[in-house]
Amino acid sequence: MVDAEPAVVPAVESTADAIATMEIRGAATIADAAAAALATQAEESRVETPAAFRRGLRAAARTLYETRPTAVSLPNALRYVLRGADGDTVGELRASTIDRAESFRRDLEHARETLGGIGANRLRDGDVVLTHCHSTDALACVEAALEDGTALEAIVKETRPRKQGHITAAQLREWGVPVTLIVDGAARRYLDAADHVLVGADSIAADGSVINKIGTSGLAVTARERGVPVMVAAQTIKLHPDTLTGHTVAIETRDEREVLSDEERASLRSSDAPDGSAGEPGSEGGLTVENPAFDVTPPRYVDAIVTERGQFPPESIVTLMRELFGDTTDEPWAE
Template identity: 45%
Template structure:
């Protein structure tokens, strides 16, 4: 089944990156809905809600995933007939995928204006949108070179350096712990994010907060590139974003025995305080972290009453 394979691909990180995860989930819902042979609206809604639940459980930290599912499922839940639900599912999934891809290019255009001439950039993890920003600025002749981290333990940095190299960007590949040593050579740091909370804090790949702290100490701008669907509406109600704990084997390697009494802690993400974030760049503009509630309210269209309704609904999914 396509849905089961997609869920497994997301959970196992064969599909990675918040934007890719969101688009993959939207497409999986679209394809799953097209495969159903339901006779009634109620049966179709039940099947789609079960599918949404399966997808939402795969990566608990990436807010883009439940936001994408919410967007697609709104059409299903609001339909009056089976045919309306099927059409809404198809239309909303197509729209989300298109708008998500278009958002990356809009962010790249805005971000490139923030890069000084002959800039030296540092980036962490593998973010499609952050890489698009660097490449766009490089195309405009503004980027001299990039420092890209290894990103232990899953080594997503290897994907980043390949993508930058393919785009003709000169890259220096460094281990994560060398970020502070090279920070004085850098003009700015840019990363993506998996979630932005209501107070402007950024949830991203483990190690991001340390790099942001180093940038803050060195007085280097720390910029986050984030599509608006990565903002986390329910954090306004005090709900915390869970930090995913990955398997120990990612750190130790398969089959390696640890000494008695030793356990492995392998959080996939950390939280960067808004005080260390200079700018968040979205497809609707660039602003300070304190502007996050405005994005949630005015652009994503959430109000307090809908927060409360959605809180009850999404808890059907076990988030």
């Protein structure tokens, strides 16, 4: 008997929605949620044949894969879990998939802690870190330093348009770190007061380029000009294996309403219209809004990439990438 096209279970659809709408966000958190969703797919799938089970798992992975394009931790997580789905019966496949997802999630947690300890070694008592966006890997370094008794202060960029800097500020304050919150445009002025720029990454390319929240590259260039070292905290699931063979990393473009709300746009229309009337949608002459969510920082502006395997100058990250991922980057979720 051939099963009908296997359904993606509702929990996978809702995780995918939550990632796409950024209720679940940040590269490591996205990877963790995707692995958990695949485990749920395995648990709740009611198909009766191994082939249908595998098709369902691939469909679930595709649904998750299509949510956001830039954080490579997502495909890396999906690939890792799918490769571990093993067995000749639905029961065996179910158990191995769940095991694999759980071990991925445990490793992720463990890697963050290890990375934090390594990153903490770069931070000295009384140092001021300047942050951009919200990164659990970057914060792990601060947390580990605080646990060692290192006193730190932070200058936190709010990070337009979605202001994830506020999440960073809240976390740091909860840990008792004094925080100065600044608008993005104030970064250069405050770099003189900073000892480190500390950011995370969504992807690291084979040449050591760092892909992270839009604004990271400008910050890194300015930090170099001011002589402030740039430290990137990124677990190895942020290494982008496709870049070993020359692929570039897709930069997500988000809804322009994150930059200019419908209300703001409507007010532009009415003020543009000669008779003061509301004007037609799309009639805001000469205005284009663009909203790229990430940018690429060239390796020459990065001082260290801190991973759970140690800290590396960006140019040498390719060796680690080869060791961990090899040259093969299949897409096991493809039909």
